Amino acid sequence: MDHKVGLTGMGKRLLFLAALFLWAESNAQSVKRFSLEGQYGFIIPHSPELKPLSESNPYGFNLHYQVLKTDKTNWDACACFHFLGIQLSHYNFANPAVLGSATSISGTFEPILWQNNRLRISLLTGVGVSYLNEYFDAIENPDNIFFSSPISFLGFVSPKLEYRFSDAWSAHLSFAYNHISNGGQRQPNKGMNFPLLGLGLNSYLQNPELPSHEKAPISKNWVGYIDAGFTTSEVTGSTARKPVLGLALGAYRSVSRINALGGGLDIVGDYAVSNESPALMPAVFVANHFLFGKFDFSQRMALYLHKPDNYQTAAFYQRYLLMYRAFRNVSLGVSMKAHGHVAEHMDLRIGYRF
The missing domain is CATH 2.40.160.20 (Porin)
Structure with missing residues (x-):
């Protein structure tokens, strides 16, 4: 008798949990x-x-x-x-x-x-x-x-x-x-x-029918941002790794619901190029941003203002970033720096917009 009552109680709990799961799924x-x-x-x-x-x-x-x-x-x-x-x-x-x-x-x-x-x-x-x-x-x-x-x-x-x-x-x-x-x-x-x-x-x-949600108006205001990156890279001719730091300051303005254009200044400090102090490489860039709500997939085309003699011969580089606005004005993500089709490094990024 006790076993039967216990089984019934367990069955009720399972039915309740199943109903709760189905209700959550349907909603x-x-x-x-x-x-x-x-x-x-x-x-x-x-x-x-x-x-x-x-x-x-x-x-x-x-x-x-x-x-x-x-x-x-x-x-x-x-x-x-x-x-x-x-x-x-x-x-x-x-x-x-x-x-x-x-x-x-x-x-x-x-x-x-x-x-x-x-x-x-x-x-x-x-x-x-x-x-x-x-x-x-x-x-x-x-x-x-x-x-x-x-x-x-x-x-x-x-x-x-x-x-x-x-x-x-x-x-x-x-x-x-x-x-x-x-x-x-x-x-x-x-x-x-x-x-x-x-x-x-x-x-x-x-495959339920998609509802209709109201879109927010396109903002015509300029959005400023700053982001910083960190990774490590091999020292040329060695297996040792040294830090590579990045800092960017820029702004963009929306031209459509999912697209914005802008530019700014990108600075890389590469300890793998110079052992004693970071090789500072400032560059100016123009950028295209694909904006999907909290996601920002941007592509920067940058022109070196200065770089070491023993570094890349290319005058330009690209940086591709995927950022997610995790908090109100703080974004987290990754970026990849490349010269043409050749990737140089990937780094972790944190950004703040204002």
Whole structure:
């Protein structure tokens, strides 16, 4: 008798928890989907010594799970409906002896740019970690100057066109620009840029109708900001690592709901270039900002005002930043500095806007 009463009590608690979970799920009104995509492309030989290694055509696939929450709080995060997800991908570089393959796991962000009853245009972006089964070794694999460590970073951006067959199924066409690099943590580090054309199939587990949320007016005010970065880099000809510090001061002004233009001053203090004191490299930059609510994906084109004689010969560099406004005026994120197609380093960033 006691056992029966205890079981009934446990059953009631389980039913209550199940009902609470289903109530939360129904109120969350999330869109959930699985995707399978096949991809095929080519490798960009961004320097002369890479041309012999860039004649193969990489191919691969990815599995993707994404969730889009339809409530106003999540919509406000980027002033748009957006998917957040996790993606598992595998790319074969069609050169097994030298380049091998890359298996990656990435976090993704995909805002919806436009849609109607059947068609949808979105922009998928992602950052992740790649495992490479072939990489540079002075004795066993000296030709592979794309990769120098088994663990590297993957970044990609991919415009997508989706066609919906029904509420449960759709197909999409994508064009992805992928970059794999160790962010300058080990040399040689040419990094690989490989565009891929993709065709995918999407299965929707939940697909409620998207509500209508009011958009805030476009601000015409200038927004000032300051951000600082930190990373380490190898000293030339040594395995020792020294800090690389960054500081930027700038401003931007919105020209559309998702786009802003601006400029500023970027300063790098690199202890890996000069052992005694940091090599100070000030630069002026112009910047484009893609603004999705609390997210800011910006691209800076910078002109060196001064740099050491034993440093890069290039007069310009780019800095790509992905920042998230975690607090009212404080942002956290990452940036990558590159000369053309060659990444120099990645750093962690903290910023403040005023």
